[in-house]
Amino acid sequence: MKLSSENLHCAARALLVFAFGAALSWLLLKGAAYPVTAAEVLSLAAFLLLAARAPAAVRALAALVLAAYCLYFPVGLRYGIVSEGQIASALATDAREASEFFGTFGALDFASPALLAAGLALFYLCARRVRLFQSRKLFALALVLAAAAAFETKAFHPFTHAAKLAHRVVVERGNLKHMDWTPAWKVLSVRPAYKNYVLVVGESERRDYMNAYGYPEDDTPYMSKAPGIVYEGFTAEGDNTIPSLTRTLTLPDPKSLQPRYEYNLVDLARAAGFATSWFSNQGYVSPFDTPVTAIGARSERSRWLKFGRDASRNYFDYELLPLVEAELERDDPRPKLIVVHLIGSHDDICERVSDKLPRISHVKDPAWRIPGCYLDTIRQTDAVLERLSGLLQKKGEPWSLLYFSDHGLTLARRRGVMRLLHSPAGREHRDIPLFLTSSDAKEHRTIRGLRYGSSFVEGFMEWTGVSTRSIPRPKSLFLAPPDPPRPEAERLRASRPDDPPADIQSH
Numbered sequence: 001m002k003l004s005s006e007n008l009h010c011a012a013r014a015l016l017v018f019a020f021g022a023a024l025s026w027l028l029l030k031g032a033a034y035p036v037t038a039a040e041v042l043s044l045a046a047f048l049l050l051a052a053r054a055p056a057a058v059r060a061l062a063a064l065v066l067a068a069y070c071l072y073f074p075v076g077l078r079y080g081i082v083s084e085g086q087i088a089s090a091l092a093t094d095a096r097e098a099s100e101f102f103g104t105f106g107a108l109d110f111a112s113p114a115l116l117a118a119g120l121a122l123f124y125l126c127a128r129r130v131r132l133f134q135s136r137k138l139f140a141l142a143l144v145l146a147a148a149a150a151f152e153t154k155a156f157h158p159f160t161h162a163a164k165l166a167h168r169v170v171v172e173r174g175n176l177k178h179m180d181w182t183p184a185w186k187v188l189s190v191r192p193a194y195k196n197y198v199l200v201v202g203e204s205e206r207r208d209y210m211n212a213y214g215y216p217e218d219d220t221p222y223m224s225k226a227p228g229i230v231y232e233g234f235t236a237e238g239d240n241t242i243p244s245l246t247r248t249l250t251l252p253d254p255k256s257l258q259p260r261y262e263y264n265l266v267d268l269a270r271a272a273g274f275a276t277s278w279f280s281n282q283g284y285v286s287p288f289d290t291p292v293t294a295i296g297a298r299s300e301r302s303r304w305l306k307f308g309r310d311a312s313r314n315y316f317d318y319e320l321l322p323l324v325e326a327e328l329e330r331d332d333p334r335p336k337l338i339v340v341h342l343i344g345s346h347d348d349i350c351e352r353v354s355d356k357l358p359r360i361s362h363v364k365d366p367a368w369r370i371p372g373c374y375l376d377t378i379r380q381t382d383a384v385l386e387r388l389s390g391l392l393q394k395k396g397e398p399w400s401l402l403y404f405s406d407h408g409l410t411l412a413r414r415r416g417v418m419r420l421l422h423s424p425a426g427r428e429h430r431d432i433p434l435f436l437t438s439s440d441a442k443e444h445r446t447i448r449g450l451r452y453g454s455s456f457v458e459g460f461m462e463w464t465g466v467s468t469r470s471i472p473r474p475k476s477l478f479l480a481p482p483d484p485p486r487p488e489a490e491r492l493r494a495s496r497p498d499d500p501p502a503d504i505q506s507h
């Protein structure tokens with residue numbers, strides 16, 4: 001009788017300690033900002049209860065994970081699950097940014113990691129005294145099972161996720177250390193025809209899915225009719241953002257086609273006396289996170305919507321418009337170059353579709369949902385272009401707008417679902433739109449030809465009226481004779497399977 005009451009007492013105490021552990025686990029997981037489930041909380045609590053009596057190595061490992069959860073707690077409550085941008089900002093020693101980040105924190109925010117740690121220490125002292133198993137083998141088995149359950153329910157996911165992101169950031173930073181250069185441009189003359197130049201860099205939009213290029217859906221009502229030139233034959237230099245844009249926004253080496261950052265478009269505009277700005281809806285990790293960011297960061301004014309703490313929020317491209325408007329309104333006698341880098345049709349494509357802009361997809365088949373979103377994002381990019389031209393028009397100064405996309409995508413069925421992929425790439429993957437409009441354009445026309453991304457900077461010079469020692473008489477992107485076909489580019493194209501535009505809306 002006495003024994004049983006003692007057992008009962010023990011069980012009650014174990015249950016109480018377990019409940020305390022569960023409450024702490026719930027708080028920790030809540031702070032790690034992962035959708036918290038009961039199974040996750042209970043499995044983590046069970047693991048922690050057992051780990052208290054586990055060998056020192058297991059306890060040390062658990063302490064490491066818990067310390068990370070405690071420290072991230074006030075951040076996670078505000079900003080959600082840890083993002084690449086946060087890690088990069090934390091790694092970069094930018095005091096201003098750090099003070100901005102912590103500026104919104106109250107005393108409780110700063111104290112909360114210590115309070116949680118104190119709670120965990122108390123829990124540990126209690127849990128040390130809870131002996132659930134007499135047999136060491138049974139204990140080891142229970143510990144392994146609890147750890148497996150915690151993994152299975154994703155209780156450790158925030159930690160492993162953060163570790164993976166941190167690894168990626170460190171590797172990227174290492175790769176991009178050499179991203180510092182001295183501009184090599186020698187400007188000869190500057191005769192801009194307009195006051196305001198807007199260059200829109202689109203994302204993942206393939207021209208044969210655009211009505212302006214004959215796709216039989218009304219997904220580009222603006223570009224299909226606006227006065228200006230639609231160029232059919234612009235060809236991306238890569239299948240992904242970085243290989244394409246580094247060779248399009250710089251004057252690549254003519255033989256190797258390797259990007260030459262010292263000959264980039266932003267430094268050219270600056271050397272030519274333009275007021276330069278860069279507004280991006282693409283991720284920003286650090287000034288060196290991607291070569292494209294490094295080029296953008298050369299601008300006098302720049303802004304990345306997804307910078308640092310805002311990195312986890314999903315921004316829509318139209319949210320760039322106020323930045324452009326403010327830059328247009330800013331008093332400056334110099335001609336302005338405003339680069340707008342859209343997120344466009346970037347993965348996850350359906351996440352890019354806004355309720356605030358027109359949509360056209362009426363796809364019913366769930367397997368075709370993503371291609372339907374693709375048409376919506378093309379439609380919405382067209383709406384953003386139209387609004388940009390509206391802002392330029394409203395400003396009342398001579399303006400010109402140039403738009404292209406970095407690369408296309410390739411349609412493929414994966415696990416029963418139609419997706420648009422970067423690889424394996426089809427023949428049309430690098431067929432991208434190129435569109436020009438301006439305050440003095442009178443009629444809408446289409447020009448067919450061949451123009452590689454590597455010719456872009458030269459065309460940019462012609463557009464902005466800048467000549468340099470390396471290119472004294474730049475050729476027009478639109479009116480110059482087509483580029484001679486590059487054998488390796490043509491071979492690559494021919495080797496790829498045909499991927500004609502699909503009839504998405506019939507699904």
Ligand SMILES: [Zn+2]
Nearest residue numbers: 204240241406
């Ligand atoms: Zn891209």
